[in-house]
Amino acid sequence: MRYIKLSSENFETFFNSLKGWGKIYGPVKRGSIYSFQNVERVTELSLDYNRTMLPPKKFFVRPRDTMFRLKDGKWENGAGEENFVLFGLHSCDIHGLKILDKVYLNEPADPYYKVRRDAALIVGMSCMPDEYCFCKSLGTHFAMDGFDLFLHELPDGWLVRIGSVRGHEIAWENEELFEEVTDEDLRHFKEFEERRANAFQKEIPQEGLADMLDLAYNSQVWKNYAEICLACGNCNMVCPTCRCYEVCDNWINAYEAVRERRYDSCFMESHGLVAGGHNFRPTRLDRFRHRYYCKSYFDPSAGFNCVGCGRCDEFCPARIEHVKVLEEVRGSLR
Protein backbone atom coordinates (compact mmCIF):
# COMPACT_ATOMS: atom_id res chain seq x y z
CA MET A 1 0.00 0.00 0.00
CA ARG A 2 1.19 3.51 -0.74
CA TYR A 3 1.08 6.08 2.09
CA ILE A 4 1.24 9.81 1.48
CA LYS A 5 0.44 12.89 3.46
CA LEU A 6 -2.11 15.57 2.73
CA SER A 7 -1.54 18.75 4.71
CA SER A 8 -4.45 20.69 6.19
CA GLU A 9 -3.86 23.65 3.82
CA ASN A 10 -4.25 21.41 0.78
CA PHE A 11 -7.35 19.64 2.02
CA GLU A 12 -9.78 21.97 0.32
CA THR A 13 -7.95 21.86 -3.00
CA PHE A 14 -7.86 18.08 -2.79
CA PHE A 15 -11.57 17.98 -2.03
CA ASN A 16 -12.34 20.20 -4.99
CA SER A 17 -10.14 18.13 -7.27
CA LEU A 18 -12.41 15.12 -6.60
CA LYS A 19 -15.17 16.94 -8.45
CA GLY A 20 -13.27 15.95 -11.56
CA TRP A 21 -14.53 12.41 -10.93
CA GLY A 22 -18.13 13.31 -10.28
CA LYS A 23 -20.59 14.70 -7.79
CA ILE A 24 -19.40 14.48 -4.20
CA TYR A 25 -21.56 13.05 -1.45
CA GLY A 26 -20.37 13.52 2.10
CA PRO A 27 -21.64 13.57 5.68
CA VAL A 28 -23.78 16.65 6.40
CA LYS A 29 -25.57 17.52 9.61
CA ARG A 30 -29.33 17.73 9.29
CA GLY A 31 -30.95 18.69 12.57
CA SER A 32 -29.72 16.16 15.08
CA ILE A 33 -28.68 13.49 12.58
CA TYR A 34 -26.10 13.11 9.88
CA SER A 35 -26.77 12.17 6.32
CA PHE A 36 -24.79 11.62 3.13
CA GLN A 37 -25.71 14.50 0.84
CA ASN A 38 -24.35 16.20 -2.21
CA VAL A 39 -21.75 18.75 -1.08
CA GLU A 40 -20.22 21.56 -3.09
CA ARG A 41 -17.95 23.16 -0.49
CA VAL A 42 -15.73 21.73 2.21
CA THR A 43 -17.47 23.87 4.81
CA GLU A 44 -20.71 21.94 4.34
CA LEU A 45 -19.08 18.72 5.53
CA SER A 46 -19.31 17.47 9.10
CA LEU A 47 -16.18 15.41 9.23
CA ASP A 48 -16.48 14.64 12.95
CA TYR A 49 -19.76 12.79 12.37
CA ASN A 50 -20.40 9.60 14.31
CA ARG A 51 -22.75 7.85 11.89
CA THR A 52 -25.27 8.79 9.27
CA MET A 53 -28.81 7.55 9.63
CA LEU A 54 -28.91 5.75 6.29
CA PRO A 55 -25.68 3.96 5.46
CA PRO A 56 -23.99 4.42 2.07
CA LYS A 57 -25.95 1.42 0.75
CA LYS A 58 -28.56 3.99 -0.28
CA PHE A 59 -26.36 4.93 -3.23
CA PHE A 60 -26.09 1.35 -4.47
CA VAL A 61 -29.37 -0.23 -3.44
CA ARG A 62 -31.70 2.71 -3.46
CA PRO A 63 -34.71 2.96 -1.16
CA ARG A 64 -36.82 3.12 -4.31
CA ASP A 65 -35.16 1.93 -7.41
CA THR A 66 -36.55 1.76 -10.94
CA MET A 67 -35.49 -1.44 -12.63
CA PHE A 68 -37.37 -1.25 -15.90
CA ARG A 69 -39.73 0.95 -17.83
CA LEU A 70 -42.60 -0.67 -19.69
CA LYS A 71 -42.89 0.66 -23.21
CA ASP A 72 -45.03 -0.97 -25.91
CA GLY A 73 -45.32 -4.11 -23.85
CA LYS A 74 -41.54 -4.47 -23.42
CA TRP A 75 -39.33 -3.77 -20.47
CA GLU A 76 -36.60 -1.25 -21.16
CA ASN A 77 -33.48 -0.82 -19.13
CA GLY A 78 -32.73 2.57 -17.64
CA ALA A 79 -29.71 4.63 -18.60
CA GLY A 80 -26.26 4.10 -17.08
CA GLU A 81 -25.01 5.88 -13.99
CA GLU A 82 -22.93 9.00 -13.59
CA ASN A 83 -19.72 8.77 -11.65
CA PHE A 84 -19.85 9.99 -8.08
CA VAL A 85 -17.62 10.31 -5.04
CA LEU A 86 -18.51 9.01 -1.60
CA PHE A 87 -16.48 11.12 0.76
CA GLY A 88 -15.74 10.36 4.39
CA LEU A 89 -16.91 6.78 4.77
CA HIS A 90 -16.00 5.10 8.04
CA SER A 91 -14.37 1.70 7.89
CA CYS A 92 -17.49 -0.09 9.17
CA ASP A 93 -19.43 1.23 6.19
CA ILE A 94 -16.69 0.15 3.82
CA HIS A 95 -16.94 -3.34 5.32
CA GLY A 96 -20.71 -3.10 4.94
CA LEU A 97 -20.29 -2.46 1.22
CA LYS A 98 -17.98 -5.45 0.97
CA ILE A 99 -20.70 -7.65 2.47
CA LEU A 100 -23.22 -6.23 -0.01
CA ASP A 101 -20.70 -6.97 -2.78
CA LYS A 102 -20.67 -10.62 -1.78
CA VAL A 103 -24.40 -10.79 -2.33
CA TYR A 104 -24.97 -8.46 -5.24
CA LEU A 105 -21.85 -9.17 -7.27
CA ASN A 106 -22.16 -12.91 -6.81
CA GLU A 107 -23.13 -14.52 -10.14
CA PRO A 108 -25.41 -13.50 -11.69
CA ALA A 109 -24.29 -9.99 -10.72
CA ASP A 110 -26.99 -7.44 -10.08
CA PRO A 111 -26.53 -5.01 -12.99
CA TYR A 112 -27.91 -1.99 -11.12
CA TYR A 113 -25.62 -2.51 -8.18
CA LYS A 114 -22.59 -3.27 -10.31
CA VAL A 115 -22.83 -0.21 -12.49
CA ARG A 116 -23.14 2.04 -9.44
CA ARG A 117 -20.33 0.29 -7.67
CA ASP A 118 -18.09 0.87 -10.69
CA ALA A 119 -19.17 4.51 -10.84
CA ALA A 120 -18.33 5.22 -7.20
CA LEU A 121 -15.05 6.59 -5.93
CA ILE A 122 -14.76 5.79 -2.25
CA VAL A 123 -12.81 8.01 0.10
CA GLY A 124 -12.66 6.60 3.62
CA MET A 125 -11.99 8.56 6.77
CA SER A 126 -10.82 7.66 10.26
CA CYS A 127 -13.21 8.06 13.17
CA MET A 128 -13.51 7.92 16.94
CA PRO A 129 -16.02 5.46 18.39
CA ASP A 130 -18.96 6.66 20.42
CA GLU A 131 -21.09 4.74 22.91
CA TYR A 132 -22.80 2.66 20.19
CA CYS A 133 -19.79 1.44 18.21
CA PHE A 134 -18.61 -2.15 18.53
CA CYS A 135 -16.82 -2.63 15.23
CA LYS A 136 -13.47 -3.41 16.86
CA SER A 137 -14.71 -6.68 18.29
CA LEU A 138 -15.95 -7.72 14.85
CA GLY A 139 -12.71 -6.78 13.13
CA THR A 140 -14.37 -4.19 10.93
CA HIS A 141 -12.75 -1.15 12.57
CA PHE A 142 -9.98 -1.00 9.99
CA ALA A 143 -10.46 -1.36 6.26
CA MET A 144 -7.65 -2.93 4.29
CA ASP A 145 -9.48 -2.79 0.98
CA GLY A 146 -12.78 -1.69 -0.49
CA PHE A 147 -11.78 1.98 -0.82
CA ASP A 148 -9.86 4.12 -3.28
CA LEU A 149 -8.36 6.53 -0.76
CA PHE A 150 -8.49 6.45 3.02
CA LEU A 151 -7.74 9.55 5.10
CA HIS A 152 -6.39 9.18 8.62
CA GLU A 153 -6.51 12.22 10.84
CA LEU A 154 -3.18 13.74 11.88
CA PRO A 155 -2.70 16.90 14.00
CA ASP A 156 -1.64 18.86 10.90
CA GLY A 157 -3.34 17.06 8.06
CA TRP A 158 -4.15 13.59 6.84
CA LEU A 159 -2.26 10.40 6.29
CA VAL A 160 -3.61 8.97 3.05
CA ARG A 161 -3.68 5.29 2.25
CA ILE A 162 -4.19 4.40 -1.40
CA GLY A 163 -6.31 1.30 -1.91
CA SER A 164 -6.86 1.03 -5.65
CA VAL A 165 -5.49 1.92 -9.05
CA ARG A 166 -8.08 4.65 -9.29
CA GLY A 167 -6.82 6.03 -5.99
CA HIS A 168 -3.29 5.94 -7.31
CA GLU A 169 -4.32 7.87 -10.38
CA ILE A 170 -5.95 10.59 -8.31
CA ALA A 171 -2.89 10.91 -6.12
CA TRP A 172 -0.67 10.92 -9.19
CA GLU A 173 -2.63 13.63 -10.95
CA ASN A 174 -2.56 15.82 -7.84
CA GLU A 175 1.02 15.05 -6.88
CA GLU A 176 1.70 18.66 -5.86
CA LEU A 177 -0.88 18.43 -3.05
CA PHE A 178 0.82 15.54 -1.32
CA GLU A 179 4.08 15.06 0.51
CA GLU A 180 6.03 12.12 1.81
CA VAL A 181 5.07 10.69 5.18
CA THR A 182 7.55 11.53 7.96
CA ASP A 183 8.41 9.51 11.03
CA GLU A 184 6.52 12.00 13.11
CA ASP A 185 3.37 11.46 11.06
CA LEU A 186 3.67 7.73 11.57
CA ARG A 187 4.00 8.28 15.31
CA HIS A 188 0.85 10.42 15.28
CA PHE A 189 -0.95 7.79 13.19
CA LYS A 190 0.03 5.07 15.65
CA GLU A 191 -0.99 7.19 18.63
CA PHE A 192 -4.36 7.93 17.05
CA GLU A 193 -5.06 4.26 16.41
CA GLU A 194 -4.08 3.36 19.99
CA ARG A 195 -6.28 6.08 21.43
CA ARG A 196 -9.11 4.87 19.22
CA ALA A 197 -8.66 1.23 20.18
CA ASN A 198 -9.05 2.17 23.84
CA ALA A 199 -12.12 4.30 23.26
CA PHE A 200 -14.52 1.45 22.52
CA GLN A 201 -17.18 0.99 25.18
CA LYS A 202 -18.99 -1.96 23.66
CA GLU A 203 -17.80 -5.26 22.41
CA ILE A 204 -19.17 -8.57 21.38
CA PRO A 205 -16.92 -11.58 21.96
CA GLN A 206 -16.97 -13.51 18.71
CA GLU A 207 -15.63 -16.72 20.19
CA GLY A 208 -18.19 -19.47 19.62
CA LEU A 209 -20.95 -16.91 19.08
CA ALA A 210 -22.52 -18.58 16.06
CA ASP A 211 -22.76 -21.94 17.84
CA MET A 212 -24.02 -20.52 21.10
CA LEU A 213 -26.77 -18.56 19.41
CA ASP A 214 -27.90 -21.58 17.45
CA LEU A 215 -28.02 -23.66 20.63
CA ALA A 216 -30.07 -20.95 22.35
CA TYR A 217 -32.75 -21.08 19.68
CA ASN A 218 -35.53 -21.61 22.21
CA SER A 219 -34.15 -19.17 24.78
CA GLN A 220 -36.62 -17.14 26.82
CA VAL A 221 -34.54 -14.04 26.02
CA TRP A 222 -35.77 -14.03 22.42
CA LYS A 223 -39.33 -14.12 23.69
CA ASN A 224 -38.73 -11.27 26.12
CA TYR A 225 -37.24 -9.07 23.44
CA ALA A 226 -39.92 -9.95 20.92
CA GLU A 227 -42.36 -8.45 23.44
CA ILE A 228 -40.42 -5.19 23.65
CA CYS A 229 -39.72 -4.91 19.93
CA LEU A 230 -42.16 -2.70 18.02
CA ALA A 231 -41.43 -4.51 14.73
CA CYS A 232 -41.07 -1.16 13.00
CA GLY A 233 -38.23 -2.26 10.75
CA ASN A 234 -36.04 0.77 11.50
CA CYS A 235 -33.06 -1.47 12.18
CA ASN A 236 -33.40 -2.96 8.69
CA MET A 237 -33.54 0.40 6.98
CA VAL A 238 -30.46 1.78 8.72
CA CYS A 239 -28.40 -1.42 8.60
CA PRO A 240 -25.48 -1.26 6.16
CA THR A 241 -25.84 -4.96 5.35
CA CYS A 242 -29.64 -5.41 5.31
CA ARG A 243 -30.57 -5.75 1.69
CA CYS A 244 -34.00 -7.37 1.33
CA TYR A 245 -36.06 -5.82 -1.39
CA GLU A 246 -39.58 -6.14 -2.66
CA VAL A 247 -40.54 -5.62 -6.31
CA CYS A 248 -43.68 -3.89 -7.49
CA ASP A 249 -44.99 -2.68 -10.82
CA ASN A 250 -46.47 0.81 -10.79
CA TRP A 251 -48.38 2.56 -13.53
CA ILE A 252 -47.22 6.13 -13.95
CA ASN A 253 -49.86 6.89 -16.57
CA ALA A 254 -52.26 4.93 -18.73
CA TYR A 255 -49.50 3.81 -21.12
CA GLU A 256 -46.37 3.54 -19.05
CA ALA A 257 -45.45 1.41 -16.08
CA VAL A 258 -42.25 1.04 -14.10
CA ARG A 259 -40.96 -1.94 -12.24
CA GLU A 260 -39.56 -0.67 -8.99
CA ARG A 261 -37.86 -2.33 -6.12
CA ARG A 262 -37.84 -0.90 -2.64
CA TYR A 263 -36.40 -1.83 0.72
CA ASP A 264 -38.22 -4.57 2.51
CA SER A 265 -37.93 -5.46 6.15
CA CYS A 266 -37.97 -8.91 7.70
CA PHE A 267 -40.02 -7.43 10.57
CA MET A 268 -42.97 -6.98 8.25
CA GLU A 269 -45.55 -9.73 8.38
CA SER A 270 -45.52 -10.02 4.61
CA HIS A 271 -41.83 -10.94 4.49
CA GLY A 272 -42.42 -14.66 4.98
CA LEU A 273 -45.91 -14.77 3.49
CA VAL A 274 -46.54 -16.86 0.40
CA ALA A 275 -49.49 -17.19 -1.95
CA GLY A 276 -52.35 -19.01 -0.31
CA GLY A 277 -51.77 -17.32 3.03
CA HIS A 278 -49.12 -19.51 4.61
CA ASN A 279 -46.58 -17.52 6.59
CA PHE A 280 -43.18 -19.05 7.23
CA ARG A 281 -42.46 -16.54 10.02
CA PRO A 282 -45.88 -15.97 11.50
CA THR A 283 -45.00 -14.46 14.86
CA ARG A 284 -42.94 -11.47 15.91
CA LEU A 285 -40.70 -13.84 17.80
CA ASP A 286 -39.90 -15.65 14.54
CA ARG A 287 -39.16 -12.42 12.79
CA PHE A 288 -37.09 -10.94 15.61
CA ARG A 289 -34.99 -14.07 15.87
CA HIS A 290 -34.65 -14.25 12.11
CA ARG A 291 -33.03 -10.84 11.92
CA TYR A 292 -30.54 -11.63 14.67
CA TYR A 293 -29.65 -14.95 13.11
CA CYS A 294 -29.25 -13.38 9.71
CA LYS A 295 -26.92 -10.71 11.12
CA SER A 296 -24.99 -13.17 13.25
CA TYR A 297 -24.61 -15.80 10.58
CA PHE A 298 -20.98 -16.74 10.46
CA ASP A 299 -20.00 -17.14 6.85
CA PRO A 300 -16.70 -19.03 6.76
CA SER A 301 -15.52 -16.95 3.81
CA ALA A 302 -16.83 -13.56 4.88
CA GLY A 303 -17.31 -13.54 8.65
CA PHE A 304 -20.36 -12.04 10.30
CA ASN A 305 -23.02 -10.11 8.48
CA CYS A 306 -22.86 -7.38 11.15
CA VAL A 307 -20.23 -4.65 10.99
CA GLY A 308 -20.80 -3.09 14.41
CA CYS A 309 -21.76 0.37 13.19
CA GLY A 310 -24.30 0.82 16.01
CA ARG A 311 -27.05 2.24 13.81
CA CYS A 312 -29.69 -0.29 14.85
CA ASP A 313 -29.07 0.63 18.50
CA GLU A 314 -29.11 4.37 17.99
CA PHE A 315 -32.24 4.40 15.85
CA CYS A 316 -34.25 1.74 17.70
CA PRO A 317 -37.36 3.39 19.19
CA ALA A 318 -37.60 0.58 21.74
CA ARG A 319 -33.96 1.05 22.77
CA ILE A 320 -33.03 -2.55 22.05
CA GLU A 321 -29.29 -2.99 21.93
CA HIS A 322 -27.90 -5.49 19.48
CA VAL A 323 -24.91 -6.51 21.58
CA LYS A 324 -26.97 -6.79 24.73
CA VAL A 325 -29.49 -9.09 23.08
CA LEU A 326 -26.76 -11.40 21.84
CA GLU A 327 -24.98 -11.37 25.20
CA GLU A 328 -28.18 -12.17 27.05
CA VAL A 329 -29.09 -14.95 24.66
CA ARG A 330 -25.66 -16.42 25.09
CA GLY A 331 -25.90 -15.98 28.84
CA SER A 332 -29.26 -17.73 28.96
CA LEU A 333 -27.58 -20.97 27.93
CA ARG A 334 -25.99 -21.43 31.34
Place this chain on the structure above:
Amino acid sequence: MSENPYQTHDARILEVKDLTPREKLFTLRFLDPEVSERFTFKPGQFVIVDVRGFGEFPVSLCSSPTRKGYIQLCIRKVGRMTRFIHRMKEGEVVGIRGPYGNGFPMEMMEGSNLILVAGGLGMAPLRSVLWYAIDSGKYEHVWLLYGTKAYEDILFRDEIIHLLKHGSSMNCSVKLAYEVESPSCIYLEGGFSDRVCRGVVTDLFRGEEFDVNNTYAFICGPPIMYKFVIKELLDRKLSPGRIYMTLERRMRCGVGKCGHCIVGTSTSIKYVCKDGPVFTYWDALSTRGLI
Protein backbone atom coordinates in the same frame (compact mmCIF):
# COMPACT_ATOMS: atom_id res chain seq x y z
CA MET B 1 -25.36 -2.64 -19.25
CA SER B 2 -24.60 -6.26 -20.06
CA GLU B 3 -27.33 -8.86 -20.04
CA ASN B 4 -29.77 -8.08 -17.28
CA PRO B 5 -30.66 -11.20 -15.29
CA TYR B 6 -34.00 -9.64 -14.32
CA GLN B 7 -35.06 -9.17 -17.94
CA THR B 8 -37.74 -11.68 -18.89
CA HIS B 9 -38.17 -13.38 -22.24
CA ASP B 10 -41.42 -13.24 -24.18
CA ALA B 11 -43.39 -16.46 -24.17
CA ARG B 12 -46.70 -17.07 -25.88
CA ILE B 13 -49.49 -18.96 -24.18
CA LEU B 14 -50.18 -21.88 -26.52
CA GLU B 15 -52.87 -23.51 -24.46
CA VAL B 16 -54.82 -22.87 -21.29
CA LYS B 17 -56.45 -25.88 -19.73
CA ASP B 18 -58.71 -25.96 -16.70
CA LEU B 19 -57.44 -28.65 -14.38
CA THR B 20 -59.78 -27.89 -11.51
CA PRO B 21 -61.94 -24.87 -10.69
CA ARG B 22 -58.87 -23.32 -9.04
CA GLU B 23 -55.95 -24.51 -11.13
CA LYS B 24 -55.11 -23.96 -14.75
CA LEU B 25 -52.37 -25.47 -16.83
CA PHE B 26 -50.55 -23.02 -19.08
CA THR B 27 -48.51 -24.29 -21.99
CA LEU B 28 -45.98 -21.72 -23.14
CA ARG B 29 -43.41 -21.35 -25.85
CA PHE B 30 -40.71 -18.70 -26.11
CA LEU B 31 -41.16 -16.35 -29.05
CA ASP B 32 -37.44 -16.23 -29.72
CA PRO B 33 -36.40 -19.64 -31.11
CA GLU B 34 -32.90 -19.09 -29.76
CA VAL B 35 -34.19 -18.66 -26.22
CA SER B 36 -36.41 -21.68 -26.70
CA GLU B 37 -33.40 -23.73 -27.78
CA ARG B 38 -31.24 -22.50 -24.91
CA PHE B 39 -33.87 -23.04 -22.24
CA THR B 40 -33.09 -26.35 -20.61
CA PHE B 41 -34.07 -27.31 -17.10
CA LYS B 42 -34.10 -30.07 -14.54
CA PRO B 43 -37.17 -31.41 -12.79
CA GLY B 44 -37.66 -29.40 -9.58
CA GLN B 45 -36.50 -26.08 -10.98
CA PHE B 46 -38.77 -23.06 -11.18
CA VAL B 47 -39.25 -19.98 -13.33
CA ILE B 48 -40.40 -16.47 -12.59
CA VAL B 49 -43.47 -15.41 -14.53
CA ASP B 50 -43.80 -11.76 -15.38
CA VAL B 51 -47.18 -10.28 -16.23
CA ARG B 52 -45.93 -6.95 -17.48
CA GLY B 53 -47.19 -4.02 -15.54
CA PHE B 54 -48.65 -6.21 -12.81
CA GLY B 55 -45.77 -8.07 -11.25
CA GLU B 56 -43.77 -11.24 -11.04
CA PHE B 57 -44.19 -14.52 -9.22
CA PRO B 58 -42.30 -17.80 -8.97
CA VAL B 59 -43.86 -21.03 -10.30
CA SER B 60 -42.35 -24.47 -10.54
CA LEU B 61 -42.06 -26.09 -13.93
CA CYS B 62 -44.48 -28.98 -14.21
CA SER B 63 -43.60 -30.28 -17.65
CA SER B 64 -40.76 -32.69 -18.18
CA PRO B 65 -37.52 -31.58 -19.83
CA THR B 66 -37.83 -34.66 -22.02
CA ARG B 67 -40.71 -32.96 -23.82
CA LYS B 68 -39.02 -30.18 -25.68
CA GLY B 69 -40.29 -27.07 -27.37
CA TYR B 70 -42.69 -25.92 -24.67
CA ILE B 71 -42.95 -25.50 -20.93
CA GLN B 72 -45.97 -25.99 -18.73
CA LEU B 73 -46.94 -24.23 -15.54
CA CYS B 74 -49.72 -25.25 -13.22
CA ILE B 75 -51.05 -22.13 -11.52
CA ARG B 76 -53.58 -21.97 -8.71
CA LYS B 77 -55.73 -18.88 -8.39
CA VAL B 78 -54.87 -17.63 -4.92
CA GLY B 79 -53.91 -13.98 -5.14
CA ARG B 80 -53.81 -10.82 -7.18
CA MET B 81 -51.21 -11.96 -9.69
CA THR B 82 -52.59 -15.43 -10.23
CA ARG B 83 -56.10 -14.07 -10.61
CA PHE B 84 -54.72 -11.89 -13.34
CA ILE B 85 -52.95 -14.65 -15.23
CA HIS B 86 -56.05 -16.85 -14.96
CA ARG B 87 -57.85 -14.26 -17.08
CA MET B 88 -55.27 -14.54 -19.85
CA LYS B 89 -56.12 -16.37 -23.04
CA GLU B 90 -54.32 -18.43 -25.64
CA GLY B 91 -52.11 -16.28 -27.83
CA GLU B 92 -51.30 -13.70 -25.18
CA VAL B 93 -47.72 -13.07 -24.16
CA VAL B 94 -46.12 -13.21 -20.73
CA GLY B 95 -42.50 -12.87 -19.63
CA ILE B 96 -40.48 -15.78 -18.29
CA ARG B 97 -37.04 -15.81 -16.70
CA GLY B 98 -35.17 -18.75 -15.31
CA PRO B 99 -34.91 -21.61 -14.77
CA TYR B 100 -33.80 -21.10 -11.20
CA GLY B 101 -32.90 -23.36 -8.30
CA ASN B 102 -30.94 -26.58 -8.13
CA GLY B 103 -33.54 -29.15 -9.22
CA PHE B 104 -33.50 -32.85 -8.42
CA PRO B 105 -30.26 -34.73 -9.13
CA MET B 106 -31.95 -37.11 -11.55
CA GLU B 107 -28.76 -38.45 -13.17
CA MET B 108 -27.43 -39.60 -9.81
CA MET B 109 -30.58 -41.62 -9.21
CA GLU B 110 -30.59 -43.61 -12.44
CA GLY B 111 -31.37 -47.28 -11.88
CA SER B 112 -33.15 -46.64 -8.58
CA ASN B 113 -36.72 -46.74 -7.41
CA LEU B 114 -38.42 -43.40 -7.00
CA ILE B 115 -41.22 -42.67 -4.56
CA LEU B 116 -43.00 -39.43 -5.32
CA VAL B 117 -45.11 -38.18 -2.42
CA ALA B 118 -47.34 -35.31 -3.49
CA GLY B 119 -49.94 -33.37 -1.57
CA GLY B 120 -52.34 -31.04 -3.35
CA LEU B 121 -50.52 -28.56 -5.56
CA GLY B 122 -47.27 -30.37 -4.71
CA MET B 123 -48.19 -32.58 -7.64
CA ALA B 124 -47.03 -29.87 -10.05
CA PRO B 125 -43.24 -30.07 -9.59
CA LEU B 126 -43.40 -33.84 -9.10
CA ARG B 127 -45.20 -34.26 -12.41
CA SER B 128 -41.98 -33.07 -13.99
CA VAL B 129 -40.10 -35.87 -12.19
CA LEU B 130 -42.81 -38.39 -13.02
CA TRP B 131 -42.71 -37.87 -16.77
CA TYR B 132 -38.98 -37.46 -16.80
CA ALA B 133 -38.64 -40.86 -15.14
CA ILE B 134 -41.19 -42.54 -17.39
CA ASP B 135 -39.91 -40.97 -20.61
CA SER B 136 -36.25 -41.68 -19.92
CA GLY B 137 -36.93 -45.25 -18.80
CA LYS B 138 -33.78 -45.21 -16.74
CA TYR B 139 -35.43 -45.88 -13.40
CA GLU B 140 -36.36 -49.19 -11.85
CA HIS B 141 -39.84 -48.36 -10.62
CA VAL B 142 -41.77 -45.19 -9.87
CA TRP B 143 -44.42 -44.91 -7.18
CA LEU B 144 -46.64 -41.88 -7.09
CA LEU B 145 -48.46 -41.41 -3.80
CA TYR B 146 -50.81 -38.52 -4.21
CA GLY B 147 -53.07 -37.05 -1.55
CA THR B 148 -55.81 -34.53 -2.38
CA LYS B 149 -58.84 -32.99 -0.74
CA ALA B 150 -61.45 -34.31 -3.14
CA TYR B 151 -61.89 -35.89 -6.56
CA GLU B 152 -62.39 -32.44 -8.08
CA ASP B 153 -58.96 -31.36 -6.80
CA ILE B 154 -56.97 -34.09 -8.50
CA LEU B 155 -54.54 -32.29 -10.78
CA PHE B 156 -53.79 -33.79 -14.18
CA ARG B 157 -56.69 -36.15 -13.60
CA ASP B 158 -56.60 -37.69 -17.09
CA GLU B 159 -52.93 -38.54 -16.77
CA ILE B 160 -53.30 -39.87 -13.25
CA ILE B 161 -56.22 -42.10 -14.16
CA HIS B 162 -54.38 -43.26 -17.26
CA LEU B 163 -51.44 -44.23 -15.10
CA LEU B 164 -53.75 -45.92 -12.60
CA LYS B 165 -54.97 -48.13 -15.41
CA HIS B 166 -51.87 -48.63 -17.51
CA GLY B 167 -49.00 -47.59 -15.25
CA SER B 168 -47.64 -51.09 -14.72
CA SER B 169 -46.50 -51.26 -18.35
CA MET B 170 -44.42 -48.14 -17.67
CA ASN B 171 -43.02 -49.41 -14.37
CA CYS B 172 -45.15 -46.94 -12.53
CA SER B 173 -47.73 -47.40 -9.80
CA VAL B 174 -50.04 -44.63 -8.75
CA LYS B 175 -51.89 -44.48 -5.45
CA LEU B 176 -54.46 -41.88 -4.51
CA ALA B 177 -55.82 -40.67 -1.20
CA TYR B 178 -58.70 -38.25 -0.86
CA GLU B 179 -60.23 -36.66 2.21
CA VAL B 180 -63.72 -35.70 1.08
CA GLU B 181 -66.07 -38.46 -0.03
CA SER B 182 -67.87 -38.04 -3.36
CA PRO B 183 -69.55 -40.38 -5.87
CA SER B 184 -66.65 -40.02 -8.31
CA CYS B 185 -64.18 -41.08 -5.65
CA ILE B 186 -66.26 -44.08 -4.68
CA TYR B 187 -66.47 -45.05 -8.34
CA LEU B 188 -62.69 -44.73 -8.66
CA GLU B 189 -62.18 -46.65 -5.45
CA GLY B 190 -64.43 -49.40 -6.76
CA GLY B 191 -62.21 -49.86 -9.79
CA PHE B 192 -58.91 -49.69 -7.99
CA SER B 193 -59.68 -50.58 -4.42
CA ASP B 194 -56.06 -51.52 -3.73
CA ARG B 195 -54.75 -48.15 -4.88
CA VAL B 196 -57.38 -45.55 -4.07
CA CYS B 197 -58.50 -44.91 -0.52
CA ARG B 198 -60.02 -42.35 1.71
CA GLY B 199 -57.42 -40.84 4.02
CA VAL B 200 -54.22 -38.84 3.90
CA VAL B 201 -51.11 -39.37 1.84
CA THR B 202 -49.21 -41.22 4.58
CA ASP B 203 -51.92 -43.91 4.54
CA LEU B 204 -50.75 -44.83 1.05
CA PHE B 205 -47.49 -46.22 2.39
CA ARG B 206 -49.43 -49.09 3.93
CA GLY B 207 -48.69 -52.36 2.23
CA GLU B 208 -45.86 -51.00 0.11
CA GLU B 209 -42.44 -52.57 0.32
CA PHE B 210 -39.39 -50.96 -1.16
CA ASP B 211 -35.68 -51.59 -1.10
CA VAL B 212 -34.32 -48.81 1.13
CA ASN B 213 -30.84 -49.15 -0.36
CA ASN B 214 -32.04 -48.48 -3.86
CA THR B 215 -34.82 -45.95 -3.39
CA TYR B 216 -35.13 -42.19 -3.40
CA ALA B 217 -38.11 -40.31 -2.06
CA PHE B 218 -39.40 -36.96 -3.35
CA ILE B 219 -41.74 -34.87 -1.27
CA CYS B 220 -43.74 -31.85 -2.23
CA GLY B 221 -46.89 -30.54 -0.65
CA PRO B 222 -48.26 -28.12 1.90
CA PRO B 223 -45.78 -27.24 4.71
CA ILE B 224 -47.65 -29.34 7.27
CA MET B 225 -47.23 -32.51 5.22
CA TYR B 226 -43.44 -32.79 5.29
CA LYS B 227 -42.81 -33.97 8.80
CA PHE B 228 -45.43 -36.72 8.64
CA VAL B 229 -44.12 -38.08 5.37
CA ILE B 230 -40.54 -37.85 6.55
CA LYS B 231 -41.43 -39.73 9.73
CA GLU B 232 -43.05 -42.46 7.67
CA LEU B 233 -39.96 -42.76 5.46
CA LEU B 234 -37.53 -42.70 8.38
CA ASP B 235 -39.57 -45.39 10.14
CA ARG B 236 -38.97 -47.54 7.10
CA LYS B 237 -35.23 -46.91 7.52
CA LEU B 238 -34.76 -44.79 4.43
CA SER B 239 -31.58 -42.74 4.85
CA PRO B 240 -32.11 -38.95 5.27
CA GLY B 241 -29.81 -38.44 2.30
CA ARG B 242 -32.32 -40.28 0.12
CA ILE B 243 -35.21 -38.06 1.12
CA TYR B 244 -35.51 -35.12 -1.25
CA MET B 245 -38.03 -32.37 -0.78
CA THR B 246 -38.80 -29.23 -2.66
CA LEU B 247 -39.80 -26.15 -0.72
CA GLU B 248 -41.68 -22.95 -1.22
CA ARG B 249 -40.84 -19.43 -0.05
CA ARG B 250 -41.61 -15.89 -1.04
CA MET B 251 -39.14 -15.33 -3.85
CA ARG B 252 -38.76 -12.04 -5.63
CA CYS B 253 -35.52 -12.34 -7.54
CA GLY B 254 -34.81 -16.06 -7.94
CA VAL B 255 -31.05 -15.45 -7.80
CA GLY B 256 -30.27 -14.96 -4.11
CA LYS B 257 -30.47 -11.18 -3.83
CA CYS B 258 -33.86 -10.14 -2.51
CA GLY B 259 -33.47 -11.95 0.80
CA HIS B 260 -37.03 -13.20 1.32
CA CYS B 261 -36.20 -16.87 1.08
CA ILE B 262 -33.33 -16.82 3.61
CA VAL B 263 -33.78 -19.63 6.13
CA GLY B 264 -31.61 -20.74 9.00
CA THR B 265 -29.68 -19.61 12.01
CA SER B 266 -26.22 -18.35 12.85
CA THR B 267 -24.53 -21.61 11.90
CA SER B 268 -26.29 -22.28 8.62
CA ILE B 269 -28.11 -19.93 6.31
CA LYS B 270 -29.69 -21.13 3.09
CA TYR B 271 -31.27 -19.26 0.23
CA VAL B 272 -34.18 -21.45 -0.85
CA CYS B 273 -34.06 -19.97 -4.36
CA LYS B 274 -30.45 -20.73 -5.17
CA ASP B 275 -29.36 -23.37 -2.62
CA GLY B 276 -32.74 -25.07 -3.11
CA PRO B 277 -35.62 -25.36 -3.62
CA VAL B 278 -34.64 -29.02 -3.49
CA PHE B 279 -33.10 -30.11 -0.20
CA THR B 280 -32.38 -33.44 1.40
CA TYR B 281 -33.41 -34.25 4.93
CA TRP B 282 -29.76 -33.76 5.97
CA ASP B 283 -30.13 -30.10 5.02
CA ALA B 284 -33.30 -29.85 7.08
CA LEU B 285 -31.44 -31.31 10.05
CA SER B 286 -28.61 -28.81 9.82
CA THR B 287 -30.65 -25.75 8.91
CA ARG B 288 -33.34 -24.78 11.36
CA GLY B 289 -36.61 -23.60 9.93
CA LEU B 290 -36.26 -25.29 6.57
CA ILE B 291 -39.32 -27.44 7.18
